[in-house]
Amino acid sequence: MGSFGIPLFPEQASTFARDVDALYFFIIAVSGFFALGVTVAVIVFGIVFRRRHAGEVGARIEGNLPLELAWSIIPTMISMVMFGWGASSYFHMRTPPAEALNIYAVGKQWMWKFQHLEGQREINELHVPVGRPVKVTITSEDVVHSLYLPSFRTKMDAIPGRYTHLWFEATKVGEYHIFCTEYCGTNHSGMIGTVVVMEPNDYQAWLAGGGVEGTLVERGQRLFQDLACGTCHLDTGKGRGPSLNDIVGKTVALADGSTAVVDEGYLRESIINSQAKIVQGYQPLMPAFQGLVSEDNLVALVEYVKSLSPQATTTAPAAATAPAAPAADPTKKK
Amino acid sequence: MLDTLKLPERHYLNNGHGLKSWLLTKDHKRIAIMYLISISVMFLIGGLFAAAVRVELMTPEGDLFLADTYNKMFTMHGVVMVFFFLIPSTPAVLGNFLIPPMIGAKDLAFPRINLLSLYLLWVGAAFFFYALFAGGVDTGWTFYTPFSSSASNSNVVPTALGAFISGFSSILTGLNFIVTIHRMRAPGLTWFRLPLFVWAHYATSLIQVLGTPVVAITIVMVAVERMFGFAIFDPVRGGDPVLFQHLFWFYSHPAVYIMILPAMGVISEVVSTFSRKTIFGYSFVAFSSLAIAVFGFLVWAHHLFVAGISTYSAMVFSFLSFAVAIPSAVKTFNWAATLYKGAISFETPMLYAYGFFGLFLIGGLTGLFLATLGVDIHVHDTYFVVAHFHYIMVGGAIMGYLGGLHFWWPKLTGRMYSEFFSRISAILVFVGFNLTFFPQFMLGYMGMPRRYHAYPDEFQVLNIMSSAGAAVLGVGYLLPVLYFLWSLKRGEVAGPNPWGASGLEWQMPSPPPTENFKEQPVVHGEPYEYTPHVAREANLV
Ligand code: HEM
Numbered sequence: 001m002g003s004f005g006i007p008l009f010p011e012q013a014s015t016f017a018r019d020v021d022a023l024y025f026f027i028i029a030v031s032g033f034f035a036l037g038v039t040v041a042v043i044v045f046g047i048v049f050r051r052r053h054a055g056e057v058g059a060r061i062e063g064n065l066p067l068e069l070a071w072s073i074i075p076t077m078i079s080m081v082m083f084g085w086g087a088s089s090y091f092h093m094r095t096p097p098a099e100a101l102n103i104y105a106v107g108k109q110w111m112w113k114f115q116h117l118e119g120q121r122e123i124n125e126l127h128v129p130v131g132r133p134v135k136v137t138i139t140s141e142d143v144v145h146s147l148y149l150p151s152f153r154t155k156m157d158a159i160p161g162r163y164t165h166l167w168f169e170a171t172k173v174g175e176y177h178i179f180c181t182e183y184c185g186t187n188h189s190g191m192i193g194t195v196v197v198m199e200p201n202d203y204q205a206w207l208a209g210g211g212v213e214g215t216l217v218e219r220g221q222r223l224f225q226d227l228a229c230g231t232c233h234l235d236t237g238k239g240r241g242p243s244l245n246d247i248v249g250k251t252v253a254l255a256d257g258s259t260a261v262v263d264e265g266y267l268r269e270s271i272i273n274s275q276a277k278i279v280q281g282y283q284p285l286m287p288a289f290q291g292l293v294s295e296d297n298l299v300a301l302v303e304y305v306k307s308l309s310p311q312a313t314t315t316a317p318a319a320a321t322a323p324a325a326p327a328a329d330p331t332k333k334k
Numbered sequence: 335m336l337d338t339l340k341l342p343e344r345h346y347l348n349n350g351h352g353l354k355s356w357l358l359t360k361d362h363k364r365i366a367i368m369y370l371i372s373i374s375v376m377f378l379i380g381g382l383f384a385a386a387v388r389v390e391l392m393t394p395e396g397d398l399f400l401a402d403t404y405n406k407m408f409t410m411h412g413v414v415m416v417f418f419f420l421i422p423s424t425p426a427v428l429g430n431f432l433i434p435p436m437i438g439a440k441d442l443a444f445p446r447i448n449l450l451s452l453y454l455l456w457v458g459a460a461f462f463f464y465a466l467f468a469g470g471v472d473t474g475w476t477f478y479t480p481f482s483s484s485a486s487n488s489n490v491v492p493t494a495l496g497a498f499i500s501g502f503s504s505i506l507t508g509l510n511f512i513v514t515i516h517r518m519r520a521p522g523l524t525w526f527r528l529p530l531f532v533w534a535h536y537a538t539s540l541i542q543v544l545g546t547p548v549v550a551i552t553i554v555m556v557a558v559e560r561m562f563g564f565a566i567f568d569p570v571r572g573g574d575p576v577l578f579q580h581l582f583w584f585y586s587h588p589a590v591y592i593m594i595l596p597a598m599g600v601i602s603e604v605v606s607t608f609s610r611k612t613i614f615g616y617s618f619v620a621f622s623s624l625a626i627a628v629f630g631f632l633v634w635a636h637h638l639f640v641a642g643i644s645t646y647s648a649m650v651f652s653f654l655s656f657a658v659a660i661p662s663a664v665k666t667f668n669w670a671a672t673l674y675k676g677a678i679s680f681e682t683p684m685l686y687a688y689g690f691f692g693l694f695l696i697g698g699l700t701g702l703f704l705a706t707l708g709v710d711i712h713v714h715d716t717y718f719v720v721a722h723f724h725y726i727m728v729g730g731a732i733m734g735y736l737g738g739l740h741f742w743w744p745k746l747t748g749r750m751y752s753e754f755f756s757r758i759s760a761i762l763v764f765v766g767f768n769l770t771f772f773p774q775f776m777l778g779y780m781g782m783p784r785r786y787h788a789y790p791d792e793f794q795v796l797n798i799m800s801s802a803g804a805a806v807l808g809v810g811y812l813l814p815v816l817y818f819l820w821s822l823k824r825g826e827v828a829g830p831n832p833w834g835a836s837g838l839e840w841q842m843p844s845p846p847p848t849e850n851f852k853e854q855p856v857v858h859g860e861p862y863e864y865t866p867h868v869a870r871e872a873n874l875v
Pocket residue numbers: 476590591593594636637655656658659662697698699700701702704705706710713714715719722723726727731
């Protein structure tokens with residue numbers, strides 16, 4: 001697994017890793033410079049100005065304004081470089097490309113469950129192709145967890161009741177750690193797993209080998225039928241609930257006069273607690289499915305509803321919420 | 335000359351005997367001593383929990399304790415150390431004892447409230463002990479919801495109430511200090527003649543008074559959710575789990591400055607005294623304390639960079655976190671400049687101050703890594719963060735506290751401790767500390783998450799180093815207990831001003847009489863004036 005055995009540095013296995021490590025070394029260099037400067041100063045002063053006889057007192061020096069300004073302003077400026085660099089790599093890490101592969105993760109005391117759009121479901125293992133951006137949409141079934149991929153230098157909290165996401169592009173075939181980094185109770189340190197980065201062909205073969213329940217959308221469709229969602233949500237828009245065709249990415253007007261953009265989080269909330277946001281012109285009739293649909297199944301339902309908005313969800317299984325693609329982002333390295 | 339020194343006949347320690355004379359005292363000095371004993375006991379207990387954690391982590395498998403037991407160990411370690419040791423430490427012991435004499439007053443403004451603060455700490459601790467003996471608590475000292483409010487089945491409510499009640503102890507102490515510093519300064523003691531120790535405590539008190547009520551309310555919300563089923567943080571019932579994190583850190587980030595600012599105050603006094611020189615840039619050091627207190631309230635969300643907050647708010651909080659680092663840097667530069675052309679000697683308190691420089695530098699500078707968004711995503715909630723805040727809170731705050739205790743011990747007790755053993759202990763603490771916590775930075779960057787009972791094999795070497803360091807550190811912390819106790823009976827008599835220091839508190843006899851000063855002192859000069867005459871009389875050993 002990776003280059004374990006060299007206990008200093010995690011493997012650089014994503015496009016972020018080099019950027020983050022370079023930033024890390026930059027800060028080490030700057031802080032090393034200041035730490036060394038102050039250390040040498042206090043040691044040298046301690047030796048040169050050591051007390052030589054009992055009655056000796058120090059010189060009366062009250063301060064020096066130019067010096068005070070210099071050592072306030074120069075560190076401020078240097079720290080702004082750190083801030084800018086850190087903020088730009090953060091922005092990059094928080095902005096998944098539109099063509100990213102979409103995978104769902106659900107944290108649960110004490111395991112990670114992953115679902116691929118093609119239907120594969122796995123526990124504590126995550127198979128991804130090398131060289132392709134992957135967006136992971138994350139939630140939790142119980143308490144807060146955090147999905148951490150140290151070799152990819154990224155992590156994101158899994159928060160019950162909402163979707164968060166992270167993305168990465170693996171650069172090296174191999175197996176890497178998955179950790180939970182938000183303390184979640186008894187077996188927190190057992191909530192670990194492995195990301196398996198594969199050649200694209202192997203990944204395709206792996207995908208083909210599973211998914212007895214059909215694709216995620218197919219599973220969602222079956223759930224949609226089993227839960228009788230279609231009795232109200234008619235395609236015609238004449239049902240007791242709004243039509244679900246072509247809604248993703250649109251802004252809907254709500255009964256209370258506000259508006260909301262339809263994304264995965266909105267869909268999820270509308271299923272488990274539809275009363276939270278009622279579309280204008282409709283009655284709050286829909287039952288709350290809170291507690292009746294597991295997070296895994298919610299994911300399938302959300303994907304199914306997304307599939308009803310073909311133009312919003314392009315052919316590639318990309319997220320409706322993904323902001324504009326930073327395709328030409330110069331910080332992105334292969 | 336040493337032989338001629340005698341303890342004063344009448345002083346605060348022998349003014350009244352028996353338990354009652356202590357428990358009902360209004361003397362800030364006696365209250366400080368009771369705080370000293372109380373928090374030393376808490377430090378010992380917190381240390382035992384830490385030892386248990388370090389022993390478990392020597393092997394990758396979770397083989398010594400059950401997972402639940404381990405989780406309780408680190409939780410109770412954190413709760414005890416933060417709420418019952420570090421927050422009270424320097425302010426309640428040294429601040430309590432020294433602020434009145436430093437400003438030429440007989441006592442704090444509200445002596446009875448001062449005693450009440452101590453009792454509140456005890457009541458809070460009683461709740462904690464109840465939780466401990468009823469089976470402990472396993473939420474981490476941060477009590478994150480919905481784990482603490484819905485999932486944990488340990489003793490969350492009594493522990494939370496313990497923290498809540500001890501919070502009021504802290505609020506009342508802060509209030510007392512603020513009023514005292516405003517109203518009771520000696521004639522001639524203007525704001526800019528105050529010792530920097532007093533400025534630091536003034537800033538600390540502001541945080542205590544403004545911040546602690548927020549965490550108190552937050553803790554009550556968790557308790558109410560647990561006991562009565564109100565939906566506040568539980569998302570299943572419409573609550574917001576992340577709201578807790580915002581509220582908690584709105585207090586707890588400033589609270590980390592409650593722990594470090596008083597220690598910074600100690601360092602200013604010690605550095606000035608042992609270099610016999612006024613503090614370089616007095617007003618910059620004084621105002622940086624206030625700047626820290628103010629900015630400290632504006633950076634809480636840097637604990638939430640991966641908790642789903644918006645990208646832009648993360649950027650704002652990152653920016654502000656860099657801003658809060660500047661006043662700390664300014665202080666450090668000023669201390670270093672103070673040494674220039676000083677008359678420096680290295681008695682134990684100064685060794686602690688030097689140790690503080692080294693450790694606080696590393697602690698503060700690693701804060702920059704965490705404030706940098708791109709890096710924090712990787713190291714958040716790993717051992718890197720654990721190492722960072724231990725460098726500050728143990729390396730910085732406890733070094734300051736211990737340095738201060740060694741500095742003022744002759745004032746507290748009238749006697750000197752063994753200079754030889756105290757130097758050894760200062761060195762052991764410094765070496766042991768670095769051995770314990772430096773490897774944790776590497777562990778964190780390698781990706782080892784915090785609060786892990788078991789871990790992958792490749793982390794073992796660094797964990798063993800850390801545990802070995804903890805053993806050295808433990809010895810370093812235990813030694814002072816021995817030589818301090820020994821000094822009470824056998825230590826040399828110290829005299830009023832063994833270090834040749836300039837503060838008003840050194841004009842009282844050691845130990846001081848209950849009323850501190852026979853006559854109201856009047857201040858004519860600037861702070862930190864050292865005259866060869868006073869210096870020669872110092873009976874440095
Ligand atoms: C000098 C400037 C400082 C900066 C820029 C800074 C920055 C940070 C940041 C960004 C974090 C969050 C890291 C994370 O959770 O991923 C953090 C954690 C922490 N810092 Fe600092 N810090 C500084 C100084 C201090 C000081 C002076 C103290 C204490 C006296 C302190 C105590 C802590 C504590 C207790 C935590 C984490 C607590 C926990 O998660 O349990 N820091 N610091």
